[in-house]
Each structure stands twice: as C-alpha cells, then as structure tokens.
Amino acid sequence: MDGPLPAPADDAAASRAWTHEAVDRLRREAARSADTHLLHLTLPAYPGIDFYFKDEASHPSGSLKHRLARSLYLYALCNGRLQPGQPVVDASSGSTAISEAWFARLLGLDYTAVMPASTAPAKVDDVRALGGRVELVADGARVREAAAAHAARGACFLDQFGLAERATDWRGNNNIAESIVAQMALERFPEPAWIVCGAGTGGTSATIGRYLRYRGLASRLCVAEPTGGAFAVGWPGRDPAARAWRASCIEGIGRPHAEPGFLYEVVDEVLEIDDAQSVAAAWWLRELLGGWYGGSSGTHFAACMQLAARLCAAGRPGSIVSILGDRGERYAGTLFDPAWLRSRGIDLDAARDALPRC
Numbered sequence: 001m002d003g004p005l006p007a008p009a010d011d012a013a014a015s016r017a018w019t020h021e022a023v024d025r026l027r028r029e030a031a032r033s034a035d036t037h038l039l040h041l042t043l044p045a046y047p048g049i050d051f052y053f054k055d056e057a058s059h060p061s062g063s064l065k066h067r068l069a070r071s072l073y074l075y076a077l078c079n080g081r082l083q084p085g086q087p088v089v090d091a092s093s094g095s096t097a098i099s100e101a102w103f104a105r106l107l108g109l110d111y112t113a114v115m116p117a118s119t120a121p122a123k124v125d126d127v128r129a130l131g132g133r134v135e136l137v138a139d140g141a142r143v144r145e146a147a148a149a150h151a152a153r154g155a156c157f158l159d160q161f162g163l164a165e166r167a168t169d170w171r172g173n174n175n176i177a178e179s180i181v182a183q184m185a186l187e188r189f190p191e192p193a194w195i196v197c198g199a200g201t202g203g204t205s206a207t208i209g210r211y212l213r214y215r216g217l218a219s220r221l222c223v224a225e226p227t228g229g230a231f232a233v234g235w236p237g238r239d240p241a242a243r244a245w246r247a248s249c250i251e252g253i254g255r256p257h258a259e260p261g262f263l264y265e266v267v268d269e270v271l272e273i274d275d276a277q278s279v280a281a282a283w284w285l286r287e288l289l290g291g292w293y294g295g296s297s298g299t300h301f302a303a304c305m306q307l308a309a310r311l312c313a314a315g316r317p318g319s320i321v322s323i324l325g326d327r328g329e330r331y332a333g334t335l336f337d338p339a340w341l342r343s344r345g346i347d348l349d350a351a352r353d354a355l356p357r358c
Helices: 012-032 065-078 095-107 121-129 140-152 160-167 176-183 203-214 230-234 275-289 295-313 338-343 348-354
Strands: 038-041 049-055 088-091 111-116 133-137 194-197 220-226 269-273 318-324
Touching: 012 065, 012 095, 038 275, 049 176, 049 295, 065 095, 065 160, 088 095, 088 140, 088 160, 095 111, 095 121, 111 121, 111 140, 121 133, 133 140, 160 203, 176 203, 194 203, 194 295, 203 220, 220 230, 220 295, 230 269, 269 275, 269 295, 275 295, 275 348, 295 318
Parallel strands: 049 318, 088 111, 111 133, 194 220, 194 318, 220 269
Antiparallel strands: 038 049
16 A cells, blocks of 8 residues: 655745655556446347446445546646645535545545435545545535535645546546547447437536547447436537436436536437436346445446337447446435335336336
8 A cells, every 4th residue: 555645845946855755656546446347138039139237336336436536646746736735625415525535545645535315325424534624504406505615725626527628638548438439349249339328517528428539430429317307408409508307316317407518519428318318237147247336326227228128129239338337235215225215206116117028
C-alpha cells in the first residue's frame, strides 16, 4: 500500500512535487487494476443473439464510476484545480461518491459527498466507511448547487455532472468503450449491433458514442432511460434544458434535468424503461449471472431485450453489449426488499411476468 503523500507546503516547488506524486499514485492504481470481465449469455427466446455484460461492479470501489472518479481526480490535478491538502467535494446519488471517497483515501484527502436524501442507505454507509463525509439534500435536483457552495468555501469541486464528458479520454486510455471493443474481438459477432448504457452524468454515453465514431465502427449506441427521465424528455428535440416529468427509484440514471455531459448527437436511440421492469430485470440478472447488480443494470438489460426482439424479427443475428453498473448489495434494503417494493406500488411478480422468459 502506498504511504502518506508528502505534507502540504506553501512553496510552488513543493506543491508541484505533491501533484506529481498524486498523479503517479493514480497511475500505479490504474496499472494494478485488472480490466473488468465481459460476461456472455444466450437466451432461448432470442435465437442468434449473443448478450454481453461488462461487469463494472468488479472494480475495487464497486461500480462503473471507478473509472470516472480516477479521471476526475486526474483532471483536477493536471488542470491545477486540486492543491495539496485541499478538501474535495462532489454531488452524487451514490456510486460516484463511493468511488471518489475511495480515491480520496488513496490520496489522503478529506472528501465530502453531497447526496440526495433518497439515496440507498447502504451507499451512504459505504462513503462513510471509506472516511468520507455525507451531506444529504432533500431536493435531489439541488445537490450540485449544494456542492458548489462547498467549493465557494475553498473545496475542490470534482463536478462529475459538469466535467464527466471532458475528463474522460474518449480516444483510448482503456476507457470503457475501448475495453469493450478489445474484449469483443474474438467473439462470434465481434462488432456489436448495439451497445446499451444509461445516462447519469452523460459521460459514459458520450465516451462510447465518440469512440465508436473515432474507430469507424457500425455499432449503434442506445441510452436506456427510466421513463420520464431528462435524457428521454430532451431526446426528440435534443434539448439541453430538458427536465424530467417524473422521478424514478432507479438510482444513478434518469436525471431530473439535462446535464452538460448529455451529448445527444452521439446517441442513436433512447429507450424508456418502466421502473418495475428495471427492478424485475435486475432480479432476473441474479438468476442468470449468479450475482447482484443494481437497478440501472436491470434498466440496461430490459432495453437489451427490446433490441434483441427487433433483431430477431428482422432475421438479423448479432451481439448486444450492456453494462453492469454497480453492486446489487447496495440495494438490499430497497430494490431487493419485497416489502420496500410493495410500499412503492411495484408489483414484482407482474413485472417479471411481463419480461420474456427463457
């Protein structure tokens, strides 16, 4: 394990040395981290279709946001925004906060997560277990504003919603798109017909969409969005000011308003998925893959099945790649608790029956 970073100092040379060591520490962590698995699945209901699931929950901090958090810290360091000993803050619905807290501990920095009060309690506990502080905000649409208030008092605002699409190197550097394309190279259908992801910050969809164009690939990108989420509302007119018309119980995606990283132009289709179907699909993933994955993974899977049905109807075999965003254990008291679902009017049995079964 890396030891403590050099103590903060006032002179420019010492500050630059601290930044160099922090960047080197992030590079070493990236070199130690193995790539995430790409899990393969076939379903008899969809002959000729190969499903693949990029298991981002296997990162050390437990989610897709591990990649983003590393990029945000590197972006802050290399742009001179993060100084020795400076506290760090960000707005998050959970998974990004956990990953950022993980990296803050690695770098020996104080970290505060500003989170919606509706965030799954297990996520709040995970941030605190990593040494982070948590500030809960009743109105989830105001978390970024509350985080900015910390920045006004001297904290470094990582700003995942404002900076995700530019902090991630979409041309390569083992971003998620490059990793998927490399892992698919030896498969039966190496160039996916579709890649499916959600939109929280918009960083993942922006990275994948840009990379597909950069590589000249014919694969299309689908954003799977909770019904009424801001990306879906803004999609028809590519509206940068779009606002959701309903709240969702699927954390991490389905933002209340369009974020700066929502690059509609690199997306080929948006599919809206009802919350009940997302939850049912997440439960089904437990049976199919033998692991627990969060609600956004269920949203992605439900969209994959719609796209697979289209390919089958057109007589087109092919592959579809989706993302397993985070660990389902974080939702043991919510999405995987039948009593919690009943209290919110989600009929799990009916939703499961509505999904195609193998």
